[in-house]
Amino acid sequence: MNNVLTHSRRIVVKVGSSLVTNQGSGLDMEALGNWARQIATLRAQGSEVVLVSSGAIAEGMQRLGWKKRPSAVHELQAAAAVGQMGLVQAYESCFRQHKLHAAQVLLTHADLTDRERYLNARSTLRTLLILGVIPIINENDTVVTDEIKFGDNDTLGALVANLIEADALVILTDQTGLFTADPRKDASATLVSEARAGDAKLEEMAGGAGSHIGRGGMLTKILAAKRAARSGAHTVIASGHERDVLPRLLQGESIGTLLTASSLSLDARKQWLADHLQVSGKVTLDAGAVRVLRSEGKSLLPIGVTQVSGEFQRGAVVAILDETGKDIARGLVNYSADEARRIRGKASGEIENTLGYVDEPELIHRDNLVLL
Ligand SMILES: Nc1ncnc2c1ncn2[C@@H]1O[C@H](COP(=O)(O)OP(=O)(O)O)[C@@H](O)[C@H]1O
Numbered sequence: 001m002n003n004v005l006t007h008s009r010r011i012v013v014k015v016g017s018s019l020v021t022n023q024g025s026g027l028d029m030e031a032l033g034n035w036a037r038q039i040a041t042l043r044a045q046g047s048e049v050v051l052v053s054s055g056a057i058a059e060g061m062q063r064l065g066w067k068k069r070p071s072a073v074h075e076l077q078a079a080a081a082v083g084q085m086g087l088v089q090a091y092e093s094c095f096r097q098h099k100l101h102a103a104q105v106l107l108t109h110a111d112l113t114d115r116e117r118y119l120n121a122r123s124t125l126r127t128l129l130i131l132g133v134i135p136i137i138n139e140n141d142t143v144v145t146d147e148i149k150f151g152d153n154d155t156l157g158a159l160v161a162n163l164i165e166a167d168a169l170v171i172l173t174d175q176t177g178l179f180t181a182d183p184r185k186d187a188s189a190t191l192v193s194e195a196r197a198g199d200a201k202l203e204e205m206a207g208g209a210g211s212h213i214g215r216g217g218m219l220t221k222i223l224a225a226k227r228a229a230r231s232g233a234h235t236v237i238a239s240g241h242e243r244d245v246l247p248r249l250l251q252g253e254s255i256g257t258l259l260t261a262s263s264l265s266l267d268a269r270k271q272w273l274a275d276h277l278q279v280s281g282k283v284t285l286d287a288g289a290v291r292v293l294r295s296e297g298k299s300l301l302p303i304g305v306t307q308v309s310g311e312f313q314r315g316a317v318v319a320i321l322d323e324t325g326k327d328i329a330r331g332l333v334n335y336s337a338d339e340a341r342r343i344r345g346k347a348s349g350e351i352e353n354t355l356g357y358v359d360e361p362e363l364i365h366r367d368n369l370v371l372l
Pocket residue numbers: 015016017018019172173174175177178179180181182183184205206207208209210211213214215216217218219
């Protein structure tokens with residue numbers, strides 16, 4: 001019996017490519033019907049559920065008659081555009097059988113890194129949940145390029161869990177959970193039934209995707225659990241082939257791997273900052289500045305900055321690096337890259353002399369700064 005999930009009222013369910021397709025070609029309608037039925041059960045019990053579903057590329061390939069997954073990005077994008085139609089049509093008809101409306105929500109990285117779009121996405125999802133609609137989320141493959149895509153839907157699932165402050169993220173896949181090593185390669189691997197999300201040991205156990213269908217493998221699921229935990233969401237990694245896995249999990253049954261979040265959660269603004277995978281620039285600090293940020297939770301003053309790279313405006317999100325180049329924090333800057341270069345290493349009292357004006361004494365205020 002596991003009480004952690006019985007208290008979950010808002011849940012993000014991610015179903016991987018391996019579970020929604022027929023060996024990578026076309027959709028497995030029976031599987032989709034099965035997810036819809038289980039989600040309808042949760043909904044009837046009062047839970048709010050968001051579904052993150054892959055499958056667009058596989059369905060698009062089948063509709064276009066392609067036997068082999070293309071490697072060219074524009075062809076994958078074309079397949080995703082064709083296949084997404086089929087994916088939402090299929091879900092729409094499955095959910096309709098349970099008298100539930102479904103909504104298509106396609107997100108990109110940029111949607112979650114821009115504060116205004118992030119807030120819009122959040123309020124739309126909240127509204128859909130209040131209306132009793134099941135949002136079905138996928139990456140907007142058509143407009144993303146290699147550099148800016150999530151690529152796997154595990155990361156997307158975690159960011160959605162952060163976005164709507166979900167209680168739990170359930171990642172369903174083709175394995176029964178996280179094993180001590182990839183079970184496809186190591187027959188002696190054993191199932192990890194419970195661990196703390198973010199435990200570094202888990203990353204060593206996890207390998208890449210087990211088939212040509214899936215993208216991220218176990219590592220992206222472990223990292224997704226770590227990310228989801230930042231807003232307090234627990235993660236379960238379990239097999240989608242397990243009968244009635246969703247209602248059973250919520251009834252407290254121990255199935256798969258439970259990765260627990262500590263009860264500490266960052267406030268929404270800091271959460272948004274921590275979620276920035278893409279940043280506009282970087283500032284490198286000296287050892288003293290790193291120490292006061294870490295141990296005293298202070299604001300970052302220009303005097304502690306040794307280097308500024310990239311081009312950014314006031315209000316942008318930047319990565320904060322320690323003197324060895326390690327990424328240690330995210331922050332919203334009070335000065336542009338140009339201004340920051342001019343005031344770096346200087347005392348705050350010198351800002352006015354250097355720039356001719358002073359907006360704020362600190363480069364990044366502590367309220368706008370989050371340690372990673
Ligand atoms: N430690 C591990 N425990 C379980 N599975 C692992 C592990 N390391 C790697 N894997 C592989 O990860 C695969 C699941 O990821 P993936 O293929 O991306 O599926 P999905 O499409 O569901 O995201 C499994 O089939 C398995 O081969």
